[in-house]
Amino acid sequence: MIFYALVFAFAAIGAGLMCNLWRLLQGPSIADRILALDTMVINSIALIILYGVLQGRTVLFEAAILFAMVGFISTVAYCKFVLRGDIIE
Amino acid sequence: MTEARAVRETRSFRQRWLPHPLLTLILTGFWLLLLNDFSMGGLVVGLILGTLIPLYTTNFWPSPPRVESYPKAAAYFFLVMWDIVVANVQVAYWILFWKNDQLKPKFFTVPLDIRVPEGIATLAGTITMTPGTVSSDLAADGRSLLVHGLHVPDEAETIANIKSRYEARLLEIFA
């Protein structure tokens, strides 16, 4: 039963990633693209965790932590660049 | 400069070497969580990191935030957790079943009574995570928050709700 739930979640998150990609390519403003990238990172974390559950292994979760941290820092750095024209002042 | 040095010398042994005991505890716990395993070696390394990191970052935390009552802070945490779930169901419903022109998005100003920086940060985070509102900006003098609501039929009611539900509780938590 968990397997079917996993299949559903994979499909839903995959469709979500396609939506994000569309917004990333389409996005009229820079803020739109940043938001789309950030959402993509969060969805990818969910995908990694679900793959870990499917495999029954927790090794991938360290990758998920790194993904979360790098995603957050890069979003903030990009916004900072838009706001100030510089990242490290 | 000399004044600062005089202040530094009046600090007690604990204040000098362990400026933020709670931060040390949290960092140690976080290190153990990251290891995903409990061992004596991990605990020792965690304690060393938990002492060194506050020491080297103490310039960023000139005065540790004072929390008046920890039970109230815990109650606030669970209230916000519950509100996050409610907020998500609400926003998902709006996104899926409402037409775009039914929504009344709006910017509005929330005047702040709370002055503690940590309190303002907590309030802004809470507003972002709870029903249909995102805090967008702070006034330059830190006395009001710019909030964007996804669906705001009555501005005054939303502001009153934020102030009574979250800000009043935070005022009791942060002295």
Add this chain to the structure above:
Amino acid sequence: MTFFAEILISLLIVAGGFFAFVGSFGLIKLPEIMQRLHAPTKATTLGVGSVLVASMLYFLIIEGSPSIHELVITLFLFLTAPITANFVAKAHLHEDQHPEALPPTGGEHGWATFDAPPDQRVAGQERGAD
């Protein structure tokens, strides 16, 4: 016991996938950037949160080897989501909003994205006068 745990875990996984999708769907459906900001910050974060709780329960009950990494990720995501949203909102305000189009602050200073913060010393005096 395991059967009910399986039902609970499956429900959490389905809810997680559903909310993650709704968040991303809102990103393409809603017409305006500030409205779009609402969808990912709330829906997607809860989606990932429930997936992570499901994973914790799965490894605790079904596999019998407790895993706490998910707790760290959940906490991290819930703490950083408001900061990300705030930064994206500020980037949007800076890029394509006029200060006149926003509601007034109600004080003598403007919003922090457009107005320089008052001098630290002045702020200290104001606080003393309160």
